[in-house]
Amino acid sequence: MIKLDFAKNKCYAVMGLGISGRLAARALAKAGANVLAWDDIDNARNQVLGIKGVQLENLNFHGLDKVHALILSPGIPHTYPKPHPVAAEAKRRGLPIIGDIELLLRALPNRKNIIITGTNGKSTTTALISHLLTSNGLRVEVGGNLGRPVLNFNDPGRDGILVLELSSYQLELTPSIAPTIAVWLNISIDHIERHGNLAGYVAAKQRIFANQCSDNIAIVVVDDEQSSIVANTLRQNGNNLIEVSNKRPILGGIYVDQGFLIDARSSQPNKIFDLKSVQSLPGAHNEQNAAAATAACLALGFRKEVIARTITSFLGLAHRLELVAVYDNVTYVNDSKATNAIATAQALATYNPIYWIVGGRAKEGGIERLTPWLNRIKRAYLIGESAKNFLRQIGNNCPTVLSYTLENATWQAHAEAQEDNILGATVLLSPAAASFDQFPNFEVRGEQFKALVRALTYNYSKKY
Structure with missing residues (x-):
């Protein structure tokens, strides 16, 4: 303590x-x-x-x-x-x-810290940064909005590092925050019930940069409009800024090009490694997470060869595109942490075809923005209190069934996927909604899905 x-x-x-x-x-x-x-x-x-x-x-x-x-x-x-x-x-x-984060920072004012925020990808990026640091011998305490409560930490010492994932709620309660390295991943509409509108949400998130000085580094992924605005503001204010993108080249920054992570901080861009070789980080959104994590470690002075060697041993994060089983031609993936449409869009863009389990307590807008990916869906299995509303939003864009419970949906998706026996098919739990209508949290929802899948695939999974 x-x-x-x-x-x-x-x-x-x-x-x-x-x-x-x-x-x-x-x-x-x-x-x-x-x-x-x-x-x-x-x-x-x-x-x-x-x-x-x-x-x-x-x-x-x-x-x-x-x-x-x-x-x-x-x-x-x-x-x-x-x-x-x-x-x-x-x-x-x-x-x-x-809040408790403020108590931690007041107790350990001279400790290096890397603080991560954003709407999506925070937990994966936090876990990946922690993995890269600990695998190379650094003492690290990791937590905040992920994992252990921060007052349960041990003091990592002056040579150690605090790695903290912070939500907008936590940032509002941490007035003395001054990250050694601040990592901003992305912004989309979320928590409007708490912040009133997008501007209020962005303002809460921007507190991560409020007290940074010239020795501190701000890392901003600039792949959405609001994040680009934030980066421009930081640049105008003279912050020590590293821009990151998985959509376009960034001179002076870090970017992804055809799956390769590129360090363009110097005049000559250099390849760091091929992200396609990291099986635990599937999808374009994980390119973004890996690029941000790599930028943080490069800012600490890590050599690119060390990062490339270490990142391949990252096992991924529970409940975020987590591989549960492969049974015959069908892959089963737990993405219970996808509690909004943006997070689920990243999952839908990763797999094809998909037997999609979706629903829970809907966020603002529900799943309206997911229409461009519905041509990948073999069938959507709708659960939770949002089931009928999501059914209306999907309309005729893909086949649907009202399953209502996760147990029903998992059994139905498994049976139809096995009957169709399509090579490369995925049974995907990616709810695009909060869990609180039927579960205490997304972790419990994900664990139930994994238990159901393992029961359904037991004979094969013993060999897998």
């Missing part, structure tokens, strides 16, 4: 007692702080009973009088659409509203 020595003899309020909130309360109390904790859910409050130095206090009514700062769960709104009453009271009093 990270030592929060700066908090000794101060009073902190912790609102929201999920995993990160409970750890914040525990770490602050262990450091000698007086901690007032609350969650509007009874079961969450019970999780901190008995922790020495943590006092349950209904912050909705009282408890902020002597507080130094409010530690707020990222999921609790503090601006749009309406601030939670505790956040509103903290603002009225002029109290800092921060």
Whole structure:
């Protein structure tokens, strides 16, 4: 656990007692702080009973009088659409509203850190950067929006590196963020219910660059309009900028050309390696992720030969184009982490033909933007509360069936794919929707899919 020595003899309020909130309360109390904790859910409050130095206090009514700062769960709104009453009271009093990432950075102010954000690809890029660093002997602590809560880290030391995936929610609660290397992957409409509109979402994401100095590096993938605007702003502001693209050559940057990763930071562009040889990174979107991760490691001083050697051993990320099984001519892929249409578009562009399992709790716009890829779909199996709405959006663009549950859909897709027996066919779970209508999270959804597939392909999978 990270030592929060700066908090000794101060009073902190912790609102929201999920995993990160409970750890914040525990770490602050262990450091000698007086901690007032609350969650509007009874079961969450019970999780901190008995922790020495943590006092349950209904912050909705009282408890902020002597507080130094409010530690707020990222999921609790503090601006749009309406601030939670505790956040509103903290603002009225002029109290800092921060999150667990801010506590980490205050505790370890002199540690190198690579921070990754974007709408899609964050987790794969974060995991890949961590793999490249650890495989070459560096001490790394990786987490944030991915993996371990940050206050469960160990101090990596002055020669180590913090690798953090941060959402827009987390960035808003981290005022002192100043990444050694900031990685911006892409922007598309997401979390509008929290930020109000695209401009609000982009502004929250741009906090990643707010405190960078001349020694820091900003890496921006410029393959969408908003990201290009962000890169232009950084350039005009004099930031140390490396642009990345998997769509076009970037003089002075890193780009992908016919599957080859190119380093064009000098006057003579040089091939780094062939991304097509990395089986765990299929699809054009993973070219983008790999290019951004490579740019980060090059910025740290890694030689391209070292990166090329190490990247081939990356195993990929669970629930993101994760190969589950190959049974006869059919491949089974778990892409449960695709919770919006942009992420699913990347999956649909990777495989053909596809037996597509789709649906859940729809995001804004649903799957309207996926029409250009529906000619790849042999049949779509619609699940979750969005099933009928997605059926209407698909229309006559591909065959469909209302499966409603993941279990039904997996059985149906398996049976039809095996009956058709098309070489290169893929049964793909890529929901383009959140999981919360039927599952606690996308991980549980993905694990159920994998268990179903393994049961259906058991006899063969023992050999595979």
